[in-house]
Amino acid sequence: GAVVSQHPSRVICKSGTSVKIECRSLDFQATTMFWYRQFPKQSLMLMATSNEGSKATYEQGVEKDKFLINHASLTLSTLTVTSAHPEDSSFYICSARRQGTNEQYFGPGTRLTVT
């Protein structure tokens, strides 16, 4: 159990367009989900914490109007990269905290390429 999925796994979009990435907890409920970004040969950087039914909490330096997060249910959080630019190209990884526990499970990541 405890599977987290992401969709799409890869996406290529043109500069100036928006792209939505979904993160789902498949077999458990997650009151909290997290979004990370990882550039090549670097570590995972926490972007924001997504809480079901409330506004996301963004880390310092992350533009909330550019990276829109919605956590509408206990099994789904979405990250929308608005007006994407080539520098937004990265590997985006979500994780989900199982409700009532400190267990955290990671998704397989989404490779975003902005041309």
Place this chain on the structure above:
Amino acid sequence: GESVGLHLPTLSVQEGDNSIINCAYSNSASDYFIWYKQESGKGPQFIIDIRSNMDKRQGQRVTVLLNKTVKHLSLQIAATQPGDSAVYFCAETSYTGGFKTIFGAGTRLFVKA
């Protein structure tokens, strides 16, 4: 700011040998520490964790040691196998101000056959 870092960016070991990956952390208030394995193009995979009130924990072929005096964390892999080749990250989780997991810089492990 708070950070979790690694001493060695790359480690090369012979198959069958033991591997030791080190990590330094700075947030003494972290509640527990975790080691993750990441293969190319994939998300992090949980290996083992340790609570801040412990100094050693063993799993299958892996051992994590926590030295709070010098703020040092290590991952020991016994009888390293080619399938262990990956990037390893230490991470720390704290509950203060909300549940949050911060990752260190990562060490790439190469296992030579």
